[in-house]
Amino acid sequence: MTGTRRALLIGAGRYTDERLARLQAPTRDTAALAEILADPSIGDYTVDVLLDRPTTEVIPAVIDLLGTAGPDDLVVIYFSGHVLHDEQRGLFLTTVDSRADDLAATALSAERLTSLVRDSHSGQVIFVADCHTLGTTDLGTIIDLTAAGSFASRSGIFAMVSAEELQYSFTNSGIPQMIDSPGRSLFVQALIRTLRTGTADADGDGLITPVELHQAVVAEMSRLAPLTMPPAVVVTPEAFRALVAYAPSALAPVDDEADTEWVVRTRGYGDRPPEVDLLDRAAAVDTLVELVSPRGSGPDDLAGPTVIALDGAWGTGKTSLIELTERQVVALPRAVDQAERPKRLRAHAAYRALGGNKRPLWTQRMMPQAKENTRPPVVTARFEPWAHQTGEQVWAGLAKTLLDAVGERLLPTGDAATERYWFQRNIERVDRTRLRKALRKNAWSPLLTAAVLALVIPIAAQMARSMDRYVLVRWVEIAGSNIAVLLIVALLAAGAAHTAYRYLKPATALLPTDLFVGPLSNTLAGNPTDEDLRDPYHNARSGYLYLAQHDVFAVLRDVEAAGHHLVVFIDDLDRCAPSTTAEVFEAINLFVTRTFPVTRFVLCLDTTAVATHLDEVHSALQGKTLHGDDPTPGWSFLRKLIQLPITVPTVSHSAVGGVLGNLLGSVAPTDRRPLADNVEDLPHQHVATLSPATAARPSSPEVTKTVSFLEHDPRVRERMAERLRDQPAPSVRETKRLLTTWQYYLRVLIRRRGTAQLVEEARQLVVLAEIITRWPSAQRGLHRRVDGEHGLQVLAQGMADDWQWARALRQLDLHTHQQHKAVAGIRGLLLRYEGEQLAKLAAELV
Structure with missing residues (x-):
């Protein structure tokens, strides 16, 4: 075949419908398969990836791919995500905005897909599906996606479908929720390994055909997990000799006794924000999405923070965090x-x-109107002030x-x-x-x-x-x-x-x-x-x-x-000139002071740099501390404007392995000689370091219910009142800042640990929220890592000894005169409230 080779990879791992489990496999598998198919020495396809995109983007992309292909072209369609059936037993491939109770309007039906395939003028079509389904769906029904009545009625077809069963869990409100099994898809691992190593080339001619690929995948899956159901397959005669891929002879399996040469997967990385979550920040992203996307009408002051600041040095992932957040906000279902x-x-x-x-x-009425009693639609904007x-x-x-x-x-x-x-x-x-x-x-x-x-x-x-x-x-x-x-x-x-x-x-x-x-x-x-x-x-x-x-x-x-x-994301404020920084804050201030309709801002900045800029612009205020323990007027200005300060954590020691795994692949097992392809060879070794609750992260209603319970717990309320009474300059604004920060980290903690009893942790979080909001200028030092330990842990170890305390302050660069009041206050809180336990909690969340 001398025509073009095009591949469309569709992955759905995140869902706005809380009844559908989030899947880890689609994100990782889609990226890994895209790399293989785009490799000129293996797939040589022009690859397009649609990851966590709505149905309104997926269906037109499929139509365009199949509709523009010619008789000499070969097209590949890959899908990874939930496959569900409706009451009429019709099958549907879901997307990020699919709803379990309205599949016909929000998902891609298998019937429509097979119709598009049959009507396409493409010479050969390859369809590969890695299906995840509810425990109540017959796996045989999923396999029937490749039945003779569907794809086999069209010539030039190679279809291979694998199905994995997920189980039910039930929320406190009785809503069924699916539980994802951790790890990568066994089917895709086997598929990638056979393509990367060339083991699918049974006849040794350097070309991999559909029959060879299917047989190799079945054999590899059987080797990795003998009891696994093999993928179903349909190959029409016209597709027997289709060139699925080239066999990379240079990467053929090597003798265990021979020397092994590793294959370099990258020539280096650019500084573009990644499109996937490399640092397991899903809990933080989910909470941000919840804060910036209102659920209904109500008093503006009770609808959440208006200005949120993501504070971190360059390279800590602020931009990738807001991109992940914006992507989820845009994908939220909105009724208009x-x-x-x-x-x-x-x-x-x-x-x-x-x-x-x-x-x-x-x-x-000439503008789309939000439906009453539904979640309001959100318009997002990205502003680059530099x-x-x-x-x-x-x-x-x-x-x-x-x-x-x-x-x-x-x-x-x-x-x-x-x-x-x-x-x-x-x-x-x-x-x-x-x-x-x-x-x-x-x-x-x-x-x-x-x-x-x-x-x-x-x-x-x-x-x-x-x-x-x-x-x-x-x-x-x-x-x-x-x-x-x-x-x-x-x-x-x-x-x-x-x-x-x-x-x-x-x-x-x-x-x-x-x-x-x-x-x-x-x-x-x-x-x-x-x-x-x-x-x-x-x-x-x-x-x-x-x-x-x-x-x-x-x-x-x-x-x-x-x-x-409206939600406005403002990035790179710390890259601006001082005057520009001040002008941006003046503009935001106009929105905050009710001159404009309620608009939410999410700022990415280095607060230390921005405070310095503001001090330079407002030099006439130097020497006039405007609030409590703030070292300069710039910090007081930030305090007044920002309702929720969030410190973006650096990569902790425990997360290093996960980052390397995402970038370079899995580590080879220690009991065998490493092979060039075994980055995909470990079915039970996960790429990222995840929290125990990742596989079954609580839904938003569960999180909200738990937060509500803890807000009204008398022990937690007592701690709140105690800390607010001890504030040197108590005010309504500072109370709101502390409670907003406490709620944010509590939600993150619930999503990481689950909804078990967290009363004592909630009490400790009140103190942590006070440290974060009361002394913002000290946060960079407090979150610094020293020999793998969080800054608060370093301080907690020396809090009872003056010499150890002074040494810890120097290690964290908190020994200056400007920070004297802040560190004295922090030391008092650590001594009073089980500092080591508090520091351990901070290390986990921040």
């Missing part, structure tokens, strides 16, 4: 009512609006980021409703009289102008001539002068008709396009080339800054009225 679809705005309607007609051109310098540039960039994000989801460019929306907004700030005149001028037909100019002279000339008469038809006579008049009248009528027609054209054809595609602030901030645009506010003292704020304010009010919420 379809927006009304108006007609294009015509010139005559725009003319009436410019004349003061009060009838609205755009109404709220690319801006001045205050106006910061606001211009932030305004454009927010408006683009809203436009993509709610006000798409070119849509009739969008044109009406921006025209109605923009005419409030232009010279309407001038613009109305411009519309009349543009609508006036050239034919009408010519008719008017030509009317007077011919009439006068003809009237001066003799009244000769002409016969038009047998019974109609007309004077010659009247013929000239009729011609002019006809031209005049044609011009009037053409003018009327132009008034019926879309208004975009006759007015400046800036009125219909977005706010006028960008146009008016400079020197507009179109003289018809005039803004009464443009010469106001606030200038462009006012315009940008006004635009964002108006749009977000409409977004809020439609029931949507």
Whole structure:
């Protein structure tokens, strides 16, 4: 076959439906298989990966792959995830947003997939599925995905399907939940190993065919786990000689007695954020998603923190953390009512609006509305402030980021409703009289102008001539002068008709396009080339800054009225110039102080660097400590603005093995000579170091119920009251900060340990939350690792001895005069509240 070789790999490991277990295998297996298939010496495929993507992306990708393939092409479709059946026993391949109670609308049906395969013009199609199913689903039904009535009815097919059964667990509310078995898929391990080593090349011709691959996979699975059900297979005659892969002879199995040469899997790594969780931060990501995605309407002050800060040095994974969070937020199911679809705005309607007609051109129903009593939809935006310098540039960039994000989801460019929306907004700030005149001028037909100019002279000339008469038809006579008049009248009528027609054209054809595609602030901030645009506010003292704020304010009010919420992720604040950093915080402060609708911000920053920037900009405040134990005004400013400070942990000693496993593969067993391929050879050795609760992590309702129980426990409440009473400057804001931080780490702890009794840990977390929120400037030192131990553990070991304490402070760089009050307070808490146990808990969570 001389055509193209394309592969589409679909992995679904995370699900928004809490009844579907999260699967570890799809993420790892999809990445490993993509590497093999893309290797020119093995698969030589052009590979596309869809990992944890919604059904609205998966189905079009499958249609595009099969629909564009030609007779000489070979396509591979791989699926790893839950396969479920509905009440009619129809099979469905699930995606991240699939719902167990509505599979027909939220998943890819096997019937549709096989129909697409049958209708494809591709010469050969390979379908490989690694299915995970509920314990109540007959595994034989899953295997029937390859039955003769499905794929086998189409020539040129090789289908191989493996099924693994998952078990039920039940939540406290009685909702059935699936439990994932830890580790990687045995089927995919065997598949990858046979391709990587070339053992599937039974005849030694260097080419791997479907029959050879199936036989090799079955043999390998039997060797690794003898009782495992082998994969089902269908191979039509036309696919017998399909070239599935090349046999990498250089990596053929080696004799145990021969020298073994390891194969390098990488030539090095770039600094791009990884697309998968390498550090087992799923609990932190889940909690962040829960905090930034509201579940319903209610008082703004009770809906969670508005500003969350992820604090960490460069390279600690802040960007990857917010990307994982944003991906989950976007994938959350959102129920909206379809927006009304108006007609294009015509010139005559725009003319009436410019004349003061009060009838609205755009109404709220023209924007998608969130359904009542459902989880509000979320619009996400990503802002990179380091690319801006001045205050106006910061606001211009932030305004454009927010408006683009809203436009993509709610006000798409070119849509009739969008044109009406921006025209109605923009005419409030232009010279309407001038613009109305411009519309009349543009609508006036050239034919009408010519008719008017030509009317007077011919009439006068003809009237001066003799009244000769002409016969038009047998019974109609007309004077010659009247013929000239009729011609002019006809031209005049044609011009009037053409003018009327132009008034019926879309208004975009006759007015400046800036009125219909977005706010006028960008146009008016400079020197507009179109003289018809005039803004009464443009010469106001606030200038462009006012315009940008006004635009964002108006749009977000409409977004809020439609029931949507906005989450803004701001990265790399510590890379900005000091003035830019200050401008960004001033912009955020406008949102926080209720000038704007409620908008949530997630900031990625190094608080030490940012506090230094703020001190430099506000140098006049030096020497004036604005709050308690804060060493400088910059720290007090951060305290005021940030409601939830989260320290992003570095890679602990216990996690090093997991990171290496994710990047390089598993470690070879010690009881055998290492082979070049045994990175996939260990069915029971997991790539990542995971907490015991990872395989059956509590669902969100379970976590919420446990948190609610602990919040009302009298022992926990007593500890809270005790610590708040001891605060040097107690306030409502500081109380909220402490409780928000306590809740966050409690949720992380529950997701790591399960819902067992955690009262004592919850009491200790109150003290840990106080340390985090009360002394933010000391956090970098407190979370530093010394000989593998967390900073608080180092302090706890020396808390009872002055010399050991001083030595620990120097090791953590907390011995400066600025940190004197902070470390004294921390020492007091460690001595009073079982410091070693507290430090051990901090090492686990932070």
